Amino acid sequence: MTEKFIQQQMYTRERGGIFHDTDGYDTIAISEGFDKAFVKKYLHPFCMYHAPKTLTERGEKDASRYPEAVTIFQPETGELVIGQSVFVPADFTGQRSTFFMHNYIIPENMKDDWIKHPEMIFQLNDFKTSYDVGSGKVLAERETVGHVGKDILLMKNDLLDVLGITEVNFKQLLFAVMSSIAGKKKVFISLDVPVEEYSKYALQLLELLYLYLPFAHRRKLGALTFSSEPAGKNYLHVMFYEPGTLNVADRSIEKQFIFDFAGGCRISGVEIDGQEHEYLDFALHHFSQSKRINGFLEFAEMALSGLSGEQKLELASYYQLTAIYITVTSGNLSIYQKNKIGFLHSLLKFSQAKIEAKPELVQLFLQLIAEEKLAADPGSALDYISAVIAINKSLRCDEALTFILETLEYYQHDQLFDKLWKAIEQDNLCHEALLMFIKEHPDYDFLLELYLDKRFKQLVRIEDILNELKIMLGSPYLLSIEKFRTTAIKKAISAISNEKKPFKAVLAVSDFKIEHQSAPFAEFKNKLLANVKMALLRSMRLRDISTQEILSFGTIFPKRLNVIDLKDAKAKSNFQVANVLYQLISSPSQADLINLRLLTVVEREQLRDVLLRILRNNPAPEQIPLLLIAFGSEYDGVDYQGLFEHLVRHSNEKTIPAFIRGNARLVESEPSYKRSLRKYLITHPKSIWKNRALRNELKEIKNYSLQKLLKEVEIETASPFVKFLKKNGLKLGLAIVILGGVGGGTWFGLDYFFGKDKPAPKTIETATDNMKPSVDDRKEDLPISLAGFNQAVVGVDGKSFDIAIEGSQVKKIYGQVQPNGEQSLFLIDSTDHSWPMDLGSYFNPSPFDQNGMLIEGFSFSSAEYDLTGDEIPEVVIAASNGTSETYVWVYSVDTGGPKQEPAILKPIYTVKGQRDVKLNDKKLILPMDDQDIVYEFSSESKTFVELVEQKNN
Numbered sequence: 001m002t003e004k005f006i007q008q009q010m011y012t013r014e015r016g017g018i019f020h021d022t023d024g025y026d027t028i029a030i031s032e033g034f035d036k037a038f039v040k041k042y043l044h045p046f047c048m049y050h051a052p053k054t055l056t057e058r059g060e061k062d063a064s065r066y067p068e069a070v071t072i073f074q075p076e077t078g079e080l081v082i083g084q085s086v087f088v089p090a091d092f093t094g095q096r097s098t099f100f101m102h103n104y105i106i107p108e109n110m111k112d113d114w115i116k117h118p119e120m121i122f123q124l125n126d127f128k129t130s131y132d133v134g135s136g137k138v139l140a141e142r143e144t145v146g147h148v149g150k151d152i153l154l155m156k157n158d159l160l161d162v163l164g165i166t167e168v169n170f171k172q173l174l175f176a177v178m179s180s181i182a183g184k185k186k187v188f189i190s191l192d193v194p195v196e197e198y199s200k201y202a203l204q205l206l207e208l209l210y211l212y213l214p215f216a217h218r219r220k221l222g223a224l225t226f227s228s229e230p231a232g233k234n235y236l237h238v239m240f241y242e243p244g245t246l247n248v249a250d251r252s253i254e255k256q257f258i259f260d261f262a263g264g265c266r267i268s269g270v271e272i273d274g275q276e277h278e279y280l281d282f283a284l285h286h287f288s289q290s291k292r293i294n295g296f297l298e299f300a301e302m303a304l305s306g307l308s309g310e311q312k313l314e315l316a317s318y319y320q321l322t323a324i325y326i327t328v329t330s331g332n333l334s335i336y337q338k339n340k341i342g343f344l345h346s347l348l349k350f351s352q353a354k355i356e357a358k359p360e361l362v363q364l365f366l367q368l369i370a371e372e373k374l375a376a377d378p379g380s381a382l383d384y385i386s387a388v389i390a391i392n393k394s395l396r397c398d399e400a401l402t403f404i405l406e407t408l409e410y411y412q413h414d415q416l417f418d419k420l421w422k423a424i425e426q427d428n429l430c431h432e433a434l435l436m437f438i439k440e441h442p443d444y445d446f447l448l449e450l451y452l453d454k455r456f457k458q459l460v461r462i463e464d465i466l467n468e469l470k471i472m473l474g475s476p477y478l479l480s481i482e483k484f485r486t487t488a489i490k491k492a493i494s495a496i497s498n499e500k501k502p503f504k505a506v507l508a509v510s511d512f513k514i515e516h517q518s519a520p521f522a523e524f525k526n527k528l529l530a531n532v533k534m535a536l537l538r539s540m541r542l543r544d545i546s547t548q549e550i551l552s553f554g555t556i557f558p559k560r561l562n563v564i565d566l567k568d569a570k571a572k573s574n575f576q577v578a579n580v581l582y583q584l585i586s587s588p589s590q591a592d593l594i595n596l597r598l599l600t601v602v603e604r605e606q607l608r609d610v611l612l613r614i615l616r617n618n619p620a621p622e623q624i625p626l627l628l629i630a631f632g633s634e635y636d637g638v639d640y641q642g643l644f645e646h647l648v649r650h651s652n653e654k655t656i657p658a659f660i661r662g663n664a665r666l667v668e669s670e671p672s673y674k675r676s677l678r679k680y681l682i683t684h685p686k687s688i689w690k691n692r693a694l695r696n697e698l699k700e701i702k703n704y705s706l707q708k709l710l711k712e713v714e715i716e717t718a719s720p721f722v723k724f725l726k727k728n729g730l731k732l733g734l735a736i737v738i739l740g741g742v743g744g745g746t747w748f749g750l751d752y753f754f755g756k757d758k759p760a761p762k763t764i765e766t767a768t769d770n771m772k773p774s775v776d777d778r779k780e781d782l783p784i785s786l787a788g789f790n791q792a793v794v795g796v797d798g799k800s801f802d803i804a805i806e807g808s809q810v811k812k813i814y815g816q817v818q819p820n821g822e823q824s825l826f827l828i829d830s831t832d833h834s835w836p837m838d839l840g841s842y843f844n845p846s847p848f849d850q851n852g853m854l855i856e857g858f859s860f861s862s863a864e865y866d867l868t869g870d871e872i873p874e875v876v877i878a879a880s881n882g883t884s885e886t887y888v889w890v891y892s893v894d895t896g897g898p899k900q901e902p903a904i905l906k907p908i909y910t911v912k913g914q915r916d917v918k919l920n921d922k923k924l925i926l927p928m929d930d931q932d933i934v935y936e937f938s939s940e941s942k943t944f945v946e947l948v949e950q951k952n953n
Contacts, residue, residue: 005141007031007105009039009083010131011047013091013098018137025098028133031141034105042075046235049085049099050228052195052242061089061097067198071103072121072206073222073235078108080115084127102128104145115218116294122207123148152207153290159204163191164261171284172270173205174212175277175315176257180237181217182313185256185269187238188230190246192262199225202240211292212283215301216312232256279318282326299325303361306353320346328360336368341380344368344387355394365391366399374406381407381416386423389430396429401437404430405444412450421451432477439481452487462495462505462532466512479520488524489531496535503552506536510556533557537571540578542606547585547614554582577603581610584626591625601634608632616650621658628663640676648686656688657697664703674709681713683800685814685826689713720793783920786886789861789878803877807864809893810875813837815860827875827905829893835905839877839889843912847879847887857881865919867944868892868937874908876924878917886913890924890944909944911935923947 010029017026019040025047027039049069060066066087073081083103091098104124106114114120126146152159160170176187193201202225210218223238229245230253243262247253260266272280286293300321304312311317323335324346336343347368351361375384385407392400404424411417425431438444455472459465469488478484492509499505509532514521533556560579566572576599584591596604611630615623631643647656666673681689688694698710792801792815803813807830814826825837839848847858854860858881864873867890875893880886890909913926913933924935924944935944 003107003109005031005143006107006110006145007034007141008139009034009043009103009105010101010128010139011043011103012088012100012131014133015092023092029131029135029137029139031139033141038077038079038105042077043081043083043103043105046071046073046081046083047085047101047103049087049101050226051087051097051099052226053228053245054195054242063087063089065196067196067226068127069227070199070203070225071223071236074111074220075235078111080106080108080111080121082106082121082124084129086129088130100128100130102131104142111219112215115215118207118210118218119149119152120145120147122152122203122210123150152204152211153292155204156208156287156290159201159208162193163201163205164265165205167284167288169259169261169265169267170208170287171277171280172267172272173209173259174283175272175280176259176270177209177213177221177238178217178313178315178318180257181220182310182315186230186232186236187257187259188246188253189238189240189259190243190262191240192243195242198240198242202226206238212287214312214318215297216304216309220313230256277315277319278322279315282322295329296322296325299328299360302358303350305357307350311349317349320349324350324361324364328364333368333371341383341387344384344391348387348390351391351394353394362395365395366397369399369403372403374403374410376410378411378414378416381411382419382423385420389423389427392430393427396433398437401434404434405438405447408447409444412447417450418454421454428475431475435477435481435484445483448481448483449487452484456487456491459491460495460498462492462499462508465491465495466508469512470514473514473521476516476518476521479518479524485524485527489528492528492532493535496532497539501549502536502539503549503556506532506556507552534568534571537566537574537578538568540574542574542577542610543613545578545581545610545614550578550581550585550614553578554586573600573603577606577610580607584611584629585614588623588625591629596629604632604634612646615646618651619655621655624655624659624662627659637670637672640670640673641679644676644680644684648680648684653688653691653694657694660698660706661701664701664706667703667709668705674705678709678713681710682716685824689717783918784863784865785919786861786878786880786915786917789863789876789917792860801860803860803862805862805864805875807873807875809873810862810864813860813862813875813877827891827893837891837905839879843887843910847881847885854879858885863919867919867922867924868908869922869939876917876919880915880917882915884914886915886917886926888913888917888924888926908937908942909935911944 008029008031009027011025011027013023013025014028015023017024017028018030018036020026027044027047030036030039051066055065063086069085071081071083071085075081081103083101085099085101088098088100090096104126124145124147160166165173173187173189176185179185180187189202189205191198191201191205206223206225210221213221221238222236223240224233224236225240226242227239228242229247230239230241232252233239243260246258246260246263255269257269258267282296283293300318303321303324304317307317323343327333327335327343347361347365350358351365355362369388372384375381375388377384385404388400388403404420408417408420411420424434435448438448455468456465459468465488472478472484496502496505506529509525509529512525512528536556557575557579561575566575580594580596580599583594596607599607608630611626615626615630619627627643627646628638631639631646633639644656647659660677663673667677668674681687688698699707701707790803790805792803792813794801801815805812809830811828811830814828815824825839827835827837829835847855849855858879860877860879862875862877865876866873867876868874872893875891877889877891878886888909888911889907892906892908909924911924911926914928916927918925918927918932922936926933926935934947936947937943938945
């Protein structure tokens with residue numbers, strides 16, 4: 001099909017046609033080159049004629065009584081089809097009626113001229129009503145088609161009078177036709193006019209409506225000027241039907257727009273009363289004055305360009321355009337003042353596409369924001385700015401940016417400030433344009449500073465700051481703004497200074513990445529990282545630094561800094577100490593190669609404090625070299641005594657032998673080390689010398705000086721008698737044994753030799769007391785008095801004592817004065833397991849001073865004796881001054897139970913007496929003045945009960 005000419009097609013019942021050789025209905029002639037597929041698909045379904053029922057029922061043969069049926073439709077291919085179908089009383093056989101149809105097909109490129117000149121469509125008078133097939137099947141292509149050209153508005157009033165249509169009805173018709181074109185409902189109209197003139201009046205009414213239809217609707221309108229009854233058909237929106245044929249019972253018809261002017265002006269489906277219809281009112285106003293609205297239609301065409309087909313057909317679009325058009329043409333802003341936000345949204349709708357071709361809209365927008373200067377109404381400011389941002393998305397004008405900034409300044413102290421910025425951030429282009437505008441106009445710098453402060457205000461953790469930066473740097477143009485860079489770095493510095501885990505935070509900065517890497521970002525990150533590193537050095541708390549953080553320090557500072565460049569004294573000092581700590585912790589075996597003299601005295605002290613703390617938790621064998629540094633001092637060398645105490649408290653039994661082995665050389669070279677090691681092995685309650693396996697392990701260390709020391713330790717820790725023999729030789733030992741067998745006088749010499757130079761408390765002995773039972777006798781629960789108790793033996797250092805019981809349950813009781821001056825007491829059971837004892841809290845007053853030391857004049861003694869009758873002897877401990885005060889503790893001991901249970905050693909009774917204690921017949925007897933107070937264990941009450949007093953013998 002050619003697009004330069006108007007095509008023709010003729011259709012009727014004939015002997016053969018274009019598509020069929022047999023008799024019947026067919027296209028009998030078409031223009032040359034016309035697309036036959038188009039004819040079959042689109043034209044044939046519309047080649048029809050439904051004669052009036054009133055005429056066919058009476059068999060009317062007069063063709064002049066039958067109305068023409070004009071069809072107008074526009075398929076999706078874009079053409080405009082205008083056709084006329086007429087009644088023919090007899091076909092080629094002369095025996096039956098038929099119809100003849102003539103169609104003009106206006107190509108799409110010519111259609112707009114027809115649409116903008118409605119008379120060419122509705123006053124076309126060049127239709128044929130018959131055709132001589134003998135003239136051939138080819139019709140001429142036409143450049144023009146004849147039409148009358150009358151001004152329909154001049155006959156408007158007469159026409160409406162004839163049809164019985166009011167201006168209100170016209171408004172309803174216009175609404176219905178526009179709605180039908182935009183939607184799916186059909187418009188069915190009946191006219192109260194002679195049937196033979198039906199199409200004439202229908203065409204005139206259509207033309208009148210067409211004048212007030214927007215161009216977008218004109219390009220879609222389809223109509224049929226006569227049908228014997230209303231029926232829906234594709235591409236047809238308006239159908240004029242024969243009066244009296246409306247089937248009101250048909251629900252599908254009932255849902256359509258009905259204008260039954262011939263049936264008493266019955267109108268249904270149109271409900272516009274009481275509502276504002278700006279465009280309909282505008283059109284009706286001009287219609288009343290018989291004025292065209294071509295200016296508005298052209299304006300609407302311009303404003304709607306670039307929008308979707310749906311938007312071009314929406315009634316709402318024309319309501320909005322009416323307000324804009326009136327404002328533009330009148331210069332009056334009253335409509336805008338009534339609903340500013342709604343007006344701006346209307347402008348926004350039509351500014352979204354091809355804004356460059358809509359200068360009237362651009363000018364109006366600039367006029368409005370110039371008039372307002374800023375969005376001063378707090379109730380609508382956010383919506384107003386959002387609309388300005390959205391409109392400026394297409395315009396990109398500085399006037400809009402100034403308007404936005406002036407509004408921000410107006411609300412800088414209001415909560416709206418944040419909300420306005422959030423609205424700006426929603427549009428990346430506007431956000432970028434605004435920030436670049438501020439960059440070029442320093443007067444607005446303070447707004448950017450306020451904005452950035454608020455963005456970062458609630459963020460205190462570096463993780464949150466980096467997440468915010470990642471979001472913000474989705475707009476990479478921010479990196480070109482110095483204010484952004486400095487604010488972000490300041491916030492990060494502040495966060496590092498307050499982070500609980502600053503090393504982890506700096507590592508997070510080091511790992512910080514964004515989706516789109518760039519040279520500006522790399523430069524920014526390097527500067528950010530350098531600043532947070534300095535912040536770390538300034539705020540580093542060495543007293544709290546952990547081993548992991550020290551190792552992280554090495555990752556953060558892979559290269560040594562030039563400390564001369566560090567101006568901050570605290571940062572410089574922290575770096576020096578942390579750097580040495582990293583070297584020590586990462587390579588402890590190289591500790592002796594590190595020159596600590598590069599640090600100041602204060603820094604070295606800090607270093608030692610850190611090492612002491614981090615080595616407190618069971619130091620690993622490889623960390624042992626660090627202990628010598630940790631316990632070093634400026635003038636007194638290494639505090640070896642403190643070092644051993646540290647190892648006892650904070651390491652396991654394998655660490656101390658490893659330490660001694662690794663530092664065996666120090667026994668000869670460091671006298672203070674030798675003294676401390678000797679003291680630890682001999683006197684410490686937890687000395688590994690007491691463990692046979694560990695003792696043997698020490699003896700296997702191949703170092704002469706150490707082995708010599710260990711021999712001394714072995715002598716000092718031996719029993720008094722063995723110690724005497726080892727010191728004085730075998731002969732002297734034999735002599736003592738012989739002398740000891742002869743008489744008791746020599747034992748005094750031994751006691752004196754062993755350090756027992758303090759005379760024992762005086763006691764009043766009875767005959768029974770002088771009979772001190774043997775160990776075997778005690779096992780049979782023979783009577784025991786205080787004189788028969790095992791006495792405490794003071795150690796060579798004067799700070800420890802033993803009570804050797806050698807019973808079935810308890811081996812001995814051991815006392816030790818601690819470095820803090822307090823005395824600790826332990827019970828050593830038959831399995832060599834030690835249990836701490838607390839004697840001081842049971843009496844008030846007590847035989848102990850505030851440090852747990854026995855008050856001068858008191859002495860300790862102890863015995864095993866079965867007082868409960870369970871054949872398991874209890875431990876009875878006494879502290880006595882030998883004259884007037886004796887304090888007694890009774891402990892139950894069960895070494896057969898699990899060692900972790902404290903119930904193994906349990907105090908079951910405490911009592912205070914005078915000068916003596918007796919254990920006899922499973923009773924505890926305390927001589928008091930001239931009588932004995934007897935206590936017996938009750939199995940029911942699980943404690944001792946006082947029996948009847950007995951007279952002393």
